[in-house]
Amino acid sequence: MFTTENLILRGFQDNDLGEILALRNDPLVQRTQTFSAIAPAPSSKYKEYMKTFAEGSALWFSLVHKESLNFIGFCCINLLEAKNRDARLGITIASEFWGKGYGTEATRFTVNHAFRYFGLQRISLDVTEGNARARAVYAKLGFKVEGIKRRGNWVDGHWEDIIYMGVLDDEWTEMYPEH
Ligand SMILES: CC(C)(COP(=O)(O)OP(=O)(O)OC[C@H]1O[C@@H](n2cnc3c(N)ncnc32)[C@H](O)[C@@H]1OP(=O)(O)O)[C@@H](O)C(=O)NCCC(=O)NCCS
Numbered sequence: 001m002f003t004t005e006n007l008i009l010r011g012f013q014d015n016d017l018g019e020i021l022a023l024r025n026d027p028l029v030q031r032t033q034t035f036s037a038i039a040p041a042p043s044s045k046y047k048e049y050m051k052t053f054a055e056g057s058a059l060w061f062s063l064v065h066k067e068s069l070n071f072i073g074f075c076c077i078n079l080l081e082a083k084n085r086d087a088r089l090g091i092t093i094a095s096e097f098w099g100k101g102y103g104t105e106a107t108r109f110t111v112n113h114a115f116r117y118f119g120l121q122r123i124s125l126d127v128t129e130g131n132a133r134a135r136a137v138y139a140k141l142g143f144k145v146e147g148i149k150r151r152g153n154w155v156d157g158h159w160e161d162i163i164y165m166g167v168l169d170d171e172w173t174e175m176y177p178e179h
Contacts, residue, residue, distance in 0.1 A: 002061070002113070004105050009061035009075070012054040016062050017047040019071040019094075024050075028095045032131050035153045035162070058087065059114055063106050065097065072097045075110040077118070085121040087114060091134075103137045111141065111172065112179045121169045128153050129160040142175045143167045 002009040023029050024041045031038055054060050059077040064070065073093035080086040089111065093103050114120055125143070127134045143165040152162030173179060 002109065003066065004109050006066055006100075006102060007072075007105055007109075008064040008066055008069075009106065009109060010064060012051075012060050012062055012074075014051070016054075016071055016074070017050060020050050020054075020074065021046055023073065023092055023094055026095055029092060031155055032128065032134065033092065038155075058118060059110065061106065061110060063093065063102070065102075070097075072102065073106075075106045077110060077114045077123070080124065085119060087118070087120050087123055089114075089123050089125045098133060103133070104140060107137055108141055108176075111167065112176065115169050115172050116179060122166050124164070124166045126162050126164050128155065128162055130155065135163065138165050141167070142171060144171075 001011070021041060021043060024033065024046060027038055030041075054074070054076070056078075057076040058079045061075045062071060063073045063075060065072050073091070075091045076089075078088045078090065080088055089107070091103060091107055091110070093106070111123055114123060123143075124146075125138065126149075127138065144167065145163055146166050147164040149162040149164070151159040153160045
């Protein structure tokens with residue numbers, strides 16, 4: 001278990017699954033998580049899927065708000081091809097906790113931890129064009145745009161590009177030498 005200024009970052013617990021399902025069923029969140037159609041997630045199937053996903057992640061942090069002890073989301077790292085020492089970052093925070101700096105705090109800690117302990121040389125992610133909040137967090141922390149898939153996602157009656165971003169280990173060390 002780790003702590004940052006406002007968060008406790010702990011391992012996955014089965015009783016997180018109800019909260020994770022609630023997150024998925026928030027349309028504001030779901031549209032950022034899938035390129036499929038927006039639809040309510042069926043309880044047992046989705047919980048089973050997320051349990052497998054969480055337990056299979058190289059690094060999974062369930063995010064707990066230090067002051068209230070509420071579960072507020074999760075941040076994870078999933079390995080891509082091992083030989084490339086590349087991994088994918090995922091983060092989700094409940095919408096009532098957006099805009100308070102927690103996304104930046106959790107992402108920074110997770111990326112830092114992944115570079116420090118997992119021997120990665122890059123961390124990758126994709127984000128939709130309309131997800132300005134996530135793009136702001138990634139850009140602020142030093143992720144760079146590496147490519148764009150034009151009209152990659154149909155959402156809410158319009159097309160959005162999918163933006164591929166990444167950060168390299170030496171870039172991270174230069175930005176955050178204390179890591
Ligand atoms: C993306 C997410 C993790 C960000 O978490 P958060 O706690 O809201 O982020 P923070 O409060 O740390 O930072 C948000 C930043 O977005 C900026 N922002 C908010 N709305 C914005 C907008 N419309 N346009 C541009 N920037 C915006 C804020 O100003 C802030 O930047 P600042 O600290 O430099 O002022 C969270 O919104 C979330 O979980 N969203 C749903 C899931 C998701 O999108 N995951 C990522 C998929 S790639």
